[in-house]
Each structure stands twice: as structure tokens, then as C-alpha cells.
Amino acid sequence: MKSILRLSVNGKPREDAVADNTLLIDYLRDALGLTGTKQGCDGGECGACTVLVDSRPRLACSTLAHSVAGSEIETIEGLSHAGNLSRLQRAFHEHLGTQCGFCTPGMIMAAEALLRSNPHPQRAQIKAALAGNLCRCTGYVKIIESVAAASATTELSA
């Protein structure tokens, strides 16, 4: 059964007819073509699908689209503005926080949520905030360094 879903995605208000059993990740990837959000596991295990719902991190693979009606959703596609990378995107690039890149959108969205609530986190706080995001390539050290580097820059991501 489909019904109208009203929410905002990356700052744009939307109204779409969406089936009741649609997961947020499928709505974003299949209906809106926002394929930056990744599906890395069969549900809840890896964090690759992390998006922001009203500035808080959320697993899009374990969320029904209609249950976030009325919310502001942000995906990796919403972070860069006018062709400029956000400070986290730039830091992941410059500090080698990304290798194959599959975990990166989820890592960056989880890190974005952290920096919004805690602009200058300690290393332990960075590790804790990313504890639900798995990476098979980097060994995490470069990811943590990237987030620390981004938190040291003053440029705003918004």
C-alpha cells in the first residue's frame, strides 16, 4: 500500500507516494537516486547506510521511510555546496581516511553528527561516535585522524 510521504531531503521539501513497507535506504537510493548512501550488510551490522535525521545519525537500512515523515533527512550528497567539499569530505581526502570508499559516506555522516554536537571532540570521543561503522580497508587510524583534522578546521560544513 502506498501513501504520501512528506519530508525534506538535503534541504529540499519532498512529497512522494511511497509504499508503507519501504525502507529509508531504498527510498533514498531507488526513488531519489541518492546512491551515495550504501547498503553494506543485510541489516544493522555495518553503519554504511548512516544518514542524518534531524541532525542525529540513523541507520537507513533499519528505518521505515514513513516513520521519519516530517523530518529533515541529510545524506552524503547534501554535504558539498557549489562544488566545494565539506570540511569532513576534504579531510577524508587529504588524510587518506578513505580507500575503497564503501564505508565513507556512513563514516562521514556519523562524524558530521558528532561534530555538530561536539565541535572539538577528543580522540576517544571520535572512536566512540564511529564505533558502529565498520571499515574493511583503512584500519580506522586514518579515519580517526581525518575526523580530528576536520574538527581542527574552522570552515563550516553548512
Place this chain on the structure above:
Amino acid sequence: MAALSDFRLLRPASAAEAVRLRGEYPASRFIAGGTDLLPNMRRGLVTADAVIDLGRIAELSELRVVDDRLHIGAGVTLATLAADPVARARLPALAQAAAAVAGPTHRAAATLGGNLCLDTRCMYYNQSEPWRDAIDNCMKIAGDTCRVATKSPRCWAAFSGDVAPALLVLGAEVQILGPQGMRNLPLSEFYRDDGMAWLSLAPGELLLSVRVPLADGWLSAYEKLQIRGAIDFPLTGVAVALRRTGDLIGELRIACTGVSSRPELIGGLDALAGKTLDDAALSGIDRQIRRGTQPMETTVISVAYRRRATPVLAKRLAKRLWAASA
């Protein structure tokens, strides 16, 4: 990736309405944070013709102190609970257990109600459909034997929620709303020792809230063993609460998770009241835990290890609380 079964999503604004809808759609399920239900639905472990979203029910997210008890609505998230100043200061086992669940993104959505009603788990059950088909399934889903104990008439899937043992040692009570109205139950009576029917909730009943006494003089703690430091269910988890009177044990309570089909409040510890926490008391703890829990081959980590590790964890916590209360 398997699509979810076709269902209607209903989003009631009150608990009474949720219970009414649950009666109207007998094959429906409640959903709170969805971090347990949706992965299970994706794996074909759960199907429903209607899913009732509890997320819009304001009364479920109440968190406040009422008459020397902490009242926690079933919809309060684990992130909120882990950060709550009252829980952290006066019910540390509860705050520690909430903080120990899964990863931070799960906890931002996951609720206390979902954690207490969590499906039981087993390495033969929490698998993809093709995997389960390849072993002819198990009795918890579409099969007829328990793969863990093939001659057993029952299912041994383990209850693996982190928060229940903490609430058990803290003496929590649950408030339940059903078609017949409201009822209260000690949390220990909320669970049954059966991997397929581990809750005493009747079909159609909704867990409304949990109330935890804020009694003076108690110290408490929760710890779990897990394969990785994050996003892992407990291989075994132990909560301990201790009230000391002078140089003696006033009361000691221990509860375990991950090692039985229900969270287990360990019996026979009353004998320790009036004693000190010496080696004899510690062996008493060891004995009662071995007697009161039954880890089975539900995880890839061996039964022998979990059997030995559970009392070790409990004794470590008891010693720590004993020292802290001196």
C-alpha cells in the same frame, strides 16, 4: 537483499489506539526503533500484515522521577537513558547497560521497550533464508528440531538484551496495557524460560513503561563480554547490585543475560546476607550462577567459555562494588 513482506504501516498517536489497532490486525507487530524488528523482517524471520509504529506516542517517551522511582516510558531511547543524570548517578547498572547496547547509531533509535522485548537469538536462527534452508531450519522458524539440542522438545535460543539484567537487580516493575486494561508486573515475571515464547506478554499487549526504585544505599554495575568492543550482543552479560550494612553484605543481587532463554535473576544469594565478601562468599556466587544459568551452543563462542566466564564477570563486579562501598 530480500524486500520486506507487504504490510500496512499504522502510526497511532496514543497507547490506547496502538492496543486497539493491534487487536484489529491480529497478524500485526509493534515497531519502536526498528533495530531488531527490521533486520529480522529482512531475513524473513518475522512477517506481519500490519506494522504499528509506536514512535508518535508521546506518553511512551516520558522519563521522570515519580515518588522515589524512575519512570521510564517504553519509547525512551537507549541513548537518552545512557545519558540521563538520574540513571547515571543512582542506577549506574542501568545507564551502563543502555550504553553497552550495539553501537551509537543503534542507540539513538533503539528504545527500552524494544530492548526488553528483543527476540531471542541463536546462531542457527539469526541467519539468512538460504542459510537456514540449507540446514532444514530449526523449530523457532519453520523447522521441527532445536539445532542446539536436537533431542530437546524445546527451543534454547538465548535472550541477549543488555538492559534486562540491570533492571532485574534494580527491582524494576513493568506497566503493561492490553485490551483488558492496565496491569503491573515485577520484571522477573515478564520473562519465561522458552526460546520461542520468552515473554509473558499476551498477544495484543503493549509494554508501556518501566519503574525503577531509587532506593538509597545500593551500588550497581553492568558488564558484558563480546567478541568486538562495539556492535555486539553479549556472549554473556552480568548485572550486580549490592547494599552493604557496615562491614557485612546487606543484600546482593545478580542477574545474567545471554546464557539462558530469559534474563536470569540468580537465586540462592540470600544466604550471603550478614556475611562478608570473602572467598567462601565468592565461591557461593560461582556455584549459584552455574546452577542458575544454562548457556547452550547458541553462539560461535563455546559453551564452556561462557559457562566459566559468567561467574568470573559476576565476582569481579561484586568485588568492585564491595570495595567501592567500603
